[in-house]
Amino acid sequence: MERLAELRESQALTLRDLAERSGVDANTINQVELGHRKPRPSTLRKLARALEVDVEEFYTEPALAEKAEAPREAGQEERAPLWQDDPKRRLSPSTPRPPDFPFDAFEVARAAFAENGADTEEEEVSRELGQMFADALAGWPRQDLRAAYEWADHDVLKALANMPASEAREELMRAQVERFAASAALQALDRGPMLEAIGA
Helix, strand or coil, X not given: CHHHHHHHHHCCCCHHHHHHHHCCCHHHHHHHHHCCCCCCHHHHHHHHHHHCCCHHXXXXXXXXXXXXXXXXXXXXXXXXXXXXXXXXXXXXXXXXXXXXXXXXXXXXXXXXXXXXXXXXXXXXXXXXXXXXXXXXXXXXXXXXXXXXXXXXXXXXXXXXXXXXXXXXXXXXXXXXXXXXHHHHHHHHXXXXXXXXXXXX
């Protein structure tokens, strides 16, 4: 559900911020944004209240895509991408980019969902994937994990601003999965073994 991600990013909220506001687990929100999980009506109501929008807003066409597709009038100056217009989006994370993950998070996630097939609950795959990422990144310093999360969040904004270009779609998916991986590892540091994703 790309519209949910767009609404969250437009308010400069991280997954954790929205989770705290709504009471919906951050992993659940991430899987809904990735399209890996269909949200329950009660979950959508909680997210809508937290974002101060109507539930119907989740099903409208993404505003960023509309702006990207709108033709320029004659003499109209070409504007910078939306993520550069907004000061909250323009600023890069204050920390340098951390080292690359020792694995391709996107390919790991794609393989995990392909291997489990349609008969497996997406929430179950998400939990297993989160635990896998947390284990693989267990030796990383907290500051590197935090930087990885912030940079992935920044890359999500850039990809959203460039939608609906086909190459931006894969960049968006990659950035969202990397953000999920960093989030899973941070949660594991904060509270020991990852808690199961709780549906709302």
